[in-house]
Amino acid sequence: MSEMDWVPPSCEAVALLPAGRRWDAVRTSMVVARRAFEMLDVSERCAAIVDPLTAAAYWLVPAGQVSVVPQWERLGRHVALLGPGPGTHYVGVPSALRHAGPGLHWRLPRDWSGRYLAQPHYLGAILASAIRFAHGTAALSSPCPVCVGEPSRTGEAPAGGRSGPAEPVPCCLEANPACDHATRSPANRRRT
Known part of the structure; x- marks a missing residue:
């Protein structure tokens, strides 16, 4: 099994899973996420978790990858990295069958690639552009x-x-x- 082949549980409930074991997570606001979706839907076509309650979106990336992408440091005010480190971060992961709200759900692009994990280098570059679109060029x-x-x-x-x-x-x-x-x-x- 490839590191990009992870799939969420198929149970009906939301599973609270630890980041940093099978995957790391990247969290941003829905303001930034909406801009990122516009670009990612055309090229990356991976799934993202949407949390309407907190107006946040999460992308999951292969475990250990958030620490090897240098541009994450620049995105720090607008992006949270959840992975290994002091303390364990847990992410609510919806069932693979939950593709719409209300509540926590997977957002799938129209031409979905079938992947639940994003490529971290590419995601970092797209999020940098999305932050500039959402908050202006001085944001980074x-x-x-x-x-x-x-x-x-x-x-x-x-x-x-x-x-x-x-x-x-x-x-x-x-x-x-x-x-x-x-x-x-x-x-x-x-x-x-």
């Missing part, structure tokens, strides 16, 4: 050009060196703190 910072993670607000890494003292100081890029530290290490500094 620009990613670090080195690792695509969250940039530092205080430090900047030089984008290039100068060929001589008369040349203007090069523009700077905001970088992730780890990348910023690496670019400022003595071995990587350029002398002008």
Whole structure:
């Protein structure tokens, strides 16, 4: 069985299942989810859990995958990652037969792929676009050009060196703190 082949229980009740074992979960608001559905329905065509009570949507991704996608860090204000870590997060998972409300249900695109798990890298990119559509371009910072993670607000890494003292100081890029530290290490500094 492939890691993408997971299926929900077929019982009539909602099952409360722990994230981080068979899958991790990605939660966002329905405002963002509606925009994401428009894009995902055309390409990814995977299922999502809709919770009308909390106006939230959940996508399930293969276990251990939320920690390996660098762009999740940038989406932190708009997306919650539920997976392994301190404390166990539980997600209400509706029956595979429940495709409409009221209450917790699976949202399936018209041309559904048959998958209940989303591809995390692709989902992260789509959610970044959906957040910008829903909340404007200022809702997300620009990613670090080195690792695509969250940039530092205080430090900047030089984008290039100068060929001589008369040349203007090069523009700077905001970088992730780890990348910023690496670019400022003595071995990587350029002398002008």
